[in-house]
Amino acid sequence: MKFxxxxxxxxxRDLERSLQFVDTSARIGCEAVKFQxxxxxxxxxxxxxxxxxxxxxxxxxxxxxxxxxDLAARARGHGLQFSATPFYLEAVGELYPHVDFYKVASYxxxxxxxxxxxxxxxxPLVLSTGMATMDEIARAVEVARVNGCTxxxxxxxxxxxxxxxxxxxxxxxxxxxxxxGCKAGWSDHSANPGVIHRAVNRWRAEMIEFHLDLDGQxxxxxxxxxxxxxxxxxxxxxxxxxxxxDGSGVKVPVLAEQPDREWRADPTDGLRPLKSKRVLLA
Numbered sequence: 001m002k003f004x005x006x007x008x009x010x011x012x013r014d015l016e017r018s019l020q021f022v023d024t025s026a027r028i029g030c031e032a033v034k035f036q037x038x039x040x041x042x043x044x045x046x047x048x049x050x051x052x053x054x055x056x057x058x059x060x061x062x063x064x065x066x067x068x069x070d071l072a073a074r075a076r077g078h079g080l081q082f083s084a085t086p087f088y089l090e091a092v093g094e095l096y097p098h099v100d101f102y103k104v105a106s107y108x109x110x111x112x113x114x115x116x117x118x119x120x121x122x123x124p125l126v127l128s129t130g131m132a133t134m135d136e137i138a139r140a141v142e143v144a145r146v147n148g149c150t151x152x153x154x155x156x157x158x159x160x161x162x163x164x165x166x167x168x169x170x171x172x173x174x175x176x177x178x179x180x181g182c183k184a185g186w187s188d189h190s191a192n193p194g195v196i197h198r199a200v201n202r203w204r205a206e207m208i209e210f211h212l213d214l215d216g217q218x219x220x221x222x223x224x225x226x227x228x229x230x231x232x233x234x235x236x237x238x239x240x241x242x243x244x245x246d247g248s249g250v251k252v253p254v255l256a257e258q259p260d261r262e263w264r265a266d267p268t269d270g271l272r273p274l275k276s277k278r279v280l281l282a
Contacts, residue, residue, distance in 0.1 A: 010218025026078035038087035106130030119147035130159030
């Protein structure tokens, strides 16, 4: 079970703030922290800039390449995996020296060239499947595997920001696992603790990706799909506790029960404790 903190565009192009995201991800119990590497001018077509001039302001959301070595080193210092989502082809090579795995976003799932570039690195690959049909996912999986990917995780995802609980469709986690014979998980946009618990404990999600913000001041926090650290920390702790609670399934008295065994009602008279214990108390 792996929790991945997605920093997204909440870093403010500030290295110290970016490093705080790494530190915070470790503190709350994550196994990995993930950033995004994009260039707005390579992300949208010219028609978008003409129709929506405000999109150009997202250049302020771009992660500087110069941050990558420091972020990766800080992550590994905490024992975290470091990852990033490439949004242009050259980003795959730029990320290669730094990342432990690649993540392809839902919006890029149809981009065969990007899938091929990631798969051919030989590194583990995570694909988000928001908005996708099963046929589209099947094509993406085929591209990844034909090009050498041997460690694939599919994340069921609802690309709504935020996602209404009734539209999470968590049962699709199992659908993906069975259809494609690979690891499956949940990329969360609900910011709802119950959804995380259900994804893990009912649908056996092997990876949970969630959007993290430090203070409610991140550029994407206002959309409503990001978690604050103090909101997610108890959820991660509860998931870990729940996993430890399963036990072996063998019905025998456990260590915590041993002191009370002698205090059960004696079968001869229905009084507590057992007569053998009463002798010691006399």
